[in-house]
Amino acid sequence: MLSTLATILIILWLLGVVTSYTLGGFVHVLFIIALIMILIRLINGQKVL
Numbered sequence: 001m002l003s004t005l006a007t008i009l010i011i012l013w014l015l016g017v018v019t020s021y022t023l024g025g026f027v028h029v030l031f032i033i034a035l036i037m038i039l040i041r042l043i044n045g046q047k048v049l
Contacts, residue, residue: 002037009034 013031 002041006034006037006041009037 009030013028013034016030
C-alpha cells in the first residue's frame with residue numbers, strides 16, 4: 001500500500017510539473033513525501049515497486 005501511495009504521489013508531481021499548474025510548493029512537497037516513503041522501504045529492506 002505504501003508503494004502505491006508513493007507511485008500516485010510521484011505521478012501527481014509529474015503532472016504538476018508538465019502542466020505548469022502548481023499550487024505553490026505543494027507539488028514539490030508531494031514529490032518529497034514520495035521519495036521519503038521509497039527511502040524508508042529501501043532502508044527496511046523491502047521491495048520498492
